[in-house]
Amino acid sequence: DTAVSQTPKYLVTQMGNDKSIKCEQNLGHDTMYWYKQDSKKFLKIMFSYNNKELIINETVPNRFSPKSPDKAHLNLHINSLELGDSAVYFCASSQGAAATYEQYFGPGTRLTVT
Amino acid sequence: GQNIDQPTEMTATEGAIVQINCTYQTSGFNGLFWYQQHAGEAPTFLSYNVLDGLEEKGRFSSFLSRSKGYSYLLLKELQMKDSASYLCAVRLNTGNQFYFGTGTSLTVIP
Numbered sequence: 232d233t234a235v236s237q238t239p240k241y242l243v244t245q246m247g248n249d250k251s252i253k254c255e256q257n258l259g260h261d262t263m264y265w266y267k268q269d270s271k272k273f274l275k276i277m278f279s280y281n282n283k284e285l286i287i288n289e290t291v292p293n294r295f296s297p298k299s300p301d302k303a304h305l306n307l308h309i310n311s312l313e314l315g316d317s318a319v320y321f322c323a324s325s326q327g328a329a330a331t332y333e334q335y336f337g338p339g340t341r342l343t344v345t
Numbered sequence: 346g347q348n349i350d351q352p353t354e355m356t357a358t359e360g361a362i363v364q365i366n367c368t369y370q371t372s373g374f375n376g377l378f379w380y381q382q383h384a385g386e387a388p389t390f391l392s393y394n395v396l397d398g399l400e401e402k403g404r405f406s407s408f409l410s411r412s413k414g415y416s417y418l419l420l421k422e423l424q425m426k427d428s429a430s431y432l433c434a435v436r437l438n439t440g441n442q443f444y445f446g447t448g449t450s451l452t453v454i455p
Contacts, residue, residue, distance in 0.1 A: 266445075272448050339387055
């Protein structure tokens, strides 16, 4: 019954490694997002996918790449991890572009880079 | 760029009323949303405003003035479980974009 799910919930890895975080939504939504929440709790949008098309790409390093195999999934792949990548990453989805559509968030993935 | 400001921290007493303000400067405004986030959890939707005025949902109300770039979230009959961060988010009318403020950490004391 989980609306938006992410795996893994915790990820501890060393600098320089490559890792992926998976996200799935079963709400039938058209748009999915990735957010990064830093230690100061600031939630910053990273990417948005609408019907498998990237429509937002904020000023994030190209080490981060979103991959959407279908409308229900938006995975985040990170190359050459750095200490500054340590944060909580949230996946979210919304129904569409109308103003009334709020976002539903996944439980978050806490990434720690050592 | 987009600029969204909220107070960093607030404290209020159980049973009281608290107002959390949010001011914004954005291009292409298409709605303002409020989310609640408990420590270690995901944000959850509380309310949204597209037009000017007050929207009421139980103990929570949200107000919007588009001409002033201002919104507030009003929480009535505060309960201890209302201790959380409250995030103001602006939706733009291009590309389905959301921008969040830095959040207001509310502590409810007995």
